[in-house]
Amino acid sequence: MPRNTKTRAPAKQSSSPKRRAKGTPASTSNAAQPTIPAPRRFRGRGQLKMLPEMPLDILFEIFSHLDPPDVLRLARTTKDLRELLMSRSAISIWKAAFLNDPDLPCLPEGMNEPQYANLAFSPHCHSCFVAGEHSILWAFQVRLCSKCMEGRFDESYKVFKKVPGKSMSLNITLLRHATAIIPTGSRFVYSYDEVVEMHEKLATLKKGDSKKYEEFCDKRRKWVEEIQAHASQAQMSGSKRLARIQRMREEARERRRIEVYKRLGDLGYTDEVEYINDTRPEMLSEHSLIKSDVVLTDRVWDNMKPQLVELMHSVTEKMQRRKRKSVLKKRQRLLLSILKAYIHERPMDEIHPRAVDVCVMPHIKAMLEDASMDAYTTEESFQDLVDDLPAAEDRDFLLRATTYFRCAECREPIAYPRILAHACLSELQHGHRNRDDDDAILFTNLESEPWNYGGKRVTYYPDAEASAKSVVHNCGLDVDMTTAQDMDDVSPWLECICCRHKVNGRAVFRWRKAILHDMYHAALGDSSNWRPLSDSHAEAAEALQQTTFQACYNDPPDNVCTRCRHQSSYLQMRTHLRISHGIDDPEIEEDYVLQVDASMDQPPFTLMLPHSLPEIIELDDDERPSKPLKYSGNSIVIEMTTE
Known part of the structure; x- marks a missing residue:
C-alpha cells in the first residue's frame, strides 16, 4: 500500500505541475520520476487547435x-x-x-x-x-x-566616399537604390557593400578585355533596371492596397447601411429614416451599430434592433412636427399667391389686411391647420376667400384730420389709413422662433405677426390730436367735422409766428408739417401761434416748394412707381422712372405715389419765405425754361398753366 501511494503521488502532481521560480532546481523526488507533459489548455473563442x-x-x-x-x-x-x-x-x-x-x-x-x-x-x-x-x-x-x-545603407554622397575617385558616381546606373526613412528624411539610399563590390569588379574588368567590361556593364544595367522597375511597383503597392481596403470597407459599410435602412423600413420606420437623413444624416450614418463593415446577419440584427427601434421612437414626434410645419408652409404659399394676385388688381392706395392677418382669421386658420395632410393642396381651395376679406365700416372718426395714433416702436403720429399698414405693428417679435405651436409656425413662415398682436403696440396720441386741432382751427375749419381729405382739398399754407426770423424770413408749412412743428413747440413748453398765408403769399410758398423739392434727399423707400410698383427713395425713383420708363420730369400722383406707410415727415422740409414778397413772373407755354428756375433775390418764376 505505501508503495502504491508513492507511485501515485507524482502522477497526480504532473497532471497540473506548479510553477517554480526561475533558476530553482527541481526536487529530487520529481527528477527521479518520468515527466508527463501537461496538455495545452485552449481557452476562449477562436481556437485553432482542431x-x-x-x-x-x-x-x-x-x-x-x-x-x-x-x-x-x-x-x-x-x-x-x-x-x-x-x-x-x-x-x-x-x-x-x-x-x-x-x-x-x-x-x-x-x-x-x-x-x-x-x-x-x-x-x-x-x-x-x-x-x-x-x-x-x-x-x-x-x-x-x-x-x-546604419553602416549598411546611406545616401549616395556618403556611400561613394568608400571608394576612391569618381568611378561609382559615373557608373551610378549600375547600382541599386531604394527609398528609406533616414534621420534627414525620406531619401534614396545605396548599399555600402554593393558599392565596394562593384568598384572592385569594375576595376578588375578594366584591366582585362574591354569588350567583357562593356558586356558586363550592359548586362548589369539591364538587371538593375528590371530590379528598380519591380521595386517601384512594389513601393506604390502599399498606398494602392490601403486605398483598395478603404474602398472595400466603405462599400461594406454602405451595404450594411442600406440593409439596416431596409430592415427599419420593414418595421414601419421608413418616414423616420427619411426624416433623419434630411435633418441629421450623421445620426444614422455615423452610428456605431451602422457604421461597420461587418456583414449584417440575422443574429447581429436581432442584437442591435432594440437600440435602433428606441432611436426611431425618439424622432417620431419631431418628424410629425416637421411634417406639420411643411404642410402649413405649403398652404400659406397657396393662400399668398391668391392674395398677391387680388391685391395687384386693386387700387394702390387701397388698404388691405396683411397676409398674417388673413391667416389668423378663424375660418381661414381652421383651413390652414386642418389635420388632414391631403386637404387644401391647390389654389382653388382658397380661391373663394378673397370675397370674405374684411372692410372698415363707420370710418368718420378715423377720417378726421385730428385723429392720430402712436406706434410703441417709432412714436410718430400715424393717421388713418396708414395705421392699418404700419410695418412696426406687424413686425415679428422675439420668441416665436423658439416656440413650436401652430401660431408660431404661421408667424415665422410669414416673418410677421397679426396687426397689433397682443394689443400693446398702438395707442391713441392725444398730443398729436391737440396740435392737429390747433392747426385746423387756425385754418378756420371745424375741428370735429374736418377730414384729412378736406384739408388736402383746401391745401392751406400756415406761418409759425414763433419761428419768424428777422433775416431768414418767415417759416411756412403745409398742414401736416405744421402739426409736427406744433408738437415740437409743445414738447418745449411753447404755445403755438399759427397764421394762414394769404393767397399771394401761398403762391410764393408754393413756388418756393417746387424749386426746393427736387434738391431734397429722402432716403427711406417711401415712393412707389405707378407703372411697375417699384419702391425706392425719391432720388432713386426719379432715376428708375428715367431709365425704366423714359420719364425725365415725373409727376407725383401720376408717375409715382407715396406708399401707404410713408412718414408724415416728407420733403421739402421747413421753408423760409422772405419778408418782402418776391415778384411773381408768369410765363406762357412757349416761354417755359427747360429746367426749373430757382429763387434768386426777390424773384420767383412760376410757370403759368394754359387751358
Whole structure:
C-alpha cells in the first residue's frame, strides 16, 4: 500500500505541475520520476487547435481565400500550422493568396512566396527582429529598422566616399537604390557593400578585355533596371492596397447601411429614416451599430434592433412636427399667391389686411391647420376667400384730420389709413422662433405677426390730436367735422409766428408739417401761434416748394412707381422712372405715389419765405425754361398753366 501511494503521488502532481521560480532546481523526488507533459489548455473563442486535424482539401480551400498577410500571420500561430503552410505542398495556398492581392507585382527573382510575404507584410526588422517602423528596401529585398540601416545603407554622397575617385558616381546606373526613412528624411539610399563590390569588379574588368567590361556593364544595367522597375511597383503597392481596403470597407459599410435602412423600413420606420437623413444624416450614418463593415446577419440584427427601434421612437414626434410645419408652409404659399394676385388688381392706395392677418382669421386658420395632410393642396381651395376679406365700416372718426395714433416702436403720429399698414405693428417679435405651436409656425413662415398682436403696440396720441386741432382751427375749419381729405382739398399754407426770423424770413408749412412743428413747440413748453398765408403769399410758398423739392434727399423707400410698383427713395425713383420708363420730369400722383406707410415727415422740409414778397413772373407755354428756375433775390418764376 505505501508503495502504491508513492507511485501515485507524482502522477497526480504532473497532471497540473506548479510553477517554480526561475533558476530553482527541481526536487529530487520529481527528477527521479518520468515527466508527463501537461496538455495545452485552449481557452476562449477562436481556437485553432482542431485546424490541423481537418482534411487537407478543406483546409486548402479555406486558406485559398486569404490574403498574403493573413497566411503569413496564420503560419506564425502554431507549430503545426507553420509546418503545414511552409511545406512544398502548400505552395498553391500562397499562390492563391497573392492572386487575392492585385496590388503587389509578381514574384521577384530570387524569392519564393513566403519570403515575398515576409518582406511585404512582416512587422519585424529582418536583422534585429524588433517590431516597429521599418523601411522596406524593395530593390535589396530586405526590411530594416533605422538602427540596423546604419553602416549598411546611406545616401549616395556618403556611400561613394568608400571608394576612391569618381568611378561609382559615373557608373551610378549600375547600382541599386531604394527609398528609406533616414534621420534627414525620406531619401534614396545605396548599399555600402554593393558599392565596394562593384568598384572592385569594375576595376578588375578594366584591366582585362574591354569588350567583357562593356558586356558586363550592359548586362548589369539591364538587371538593375528590371530590379528598380519591380521595386517601384512594389513601393506604390502599399498606398494602392490601403486605398483598395478603404474602398472595400466603405462599400461594406454602405451595404450594411442600406440593409439596416431596409430592415427599419420593414418595421414601419421608413418616414423616420427619411426624416433623419434630411435633418441629421450623421445620426444614422455615423452610428456605431451602422457604421461597420461587418456583414449584417440575422443574429447581429436581432442584437442591435432594440437600440435602433428606441432611436426611431425618439424622432417620431419631431418628424410629425416637421411634417406639420411643411404642410402649413405649403398652404400659406397657396393662400399668398391668391392674395398677391387680388391685391395687384386693386387700387394702390387701397388698404388691405396683411397676409398674417388673413391667416389668423378663424375660418381661414381652421383651413390652414386642418389635420388632414391631403386637404387644401391647390389654389382653388382658397380661391373663394378673397370675397370674405374684411372692410372698415363707420370710418368718420378715423377720417378726421385730428385723429392720430402712436406706434410703441417709432412714436410718430400715424393717421388713418396708414395705421392699418404700419410695418412696426406687424413686425415679428422675439420668441416665436423658439416656440413650436401652430401660431408660431404661421408667424415665422410669414416673418410677421397679426396687426397689433397682443394689443400693446398702438395707442391713441392725444398730443398729436391737440396740435392737429390747433392747426385746423387756425385754418378756420371745424375741428370735429374736418377730414384729412378736406384739408388736402383746401391745401392751406400756415406761418409759425414763433419761428419768424428777422433775416431768414418767415417759416411756412403745409398742414401736416405744421402739426409736427406744433408738437415740437409743445414738447418745449411753447404755445403755438399759427397764421394762414394769404393767397399771394401761398403762391410764393408754393413756388418756393417746387424749386426746393427736387434738391431734397429722402432716403427711406417711401415712393412707389405707378407703372411697375417699384419702391425706392425719391432720388432713386426719379432715376428708375428715367431709365425704366423714359420719364425725365415725373409727376407725383401720376408717375409715382407715396406708399401707404410713408412718414408724415416728407420733403421739402421747413421753408423760409422772405419778408418782402418776391415778384411773381408768369410765363406762357412757349416761354417755359427747360429746367426749373430757382429763387434768386426777390424773384420767383412760376410757370403759368394754359387751358
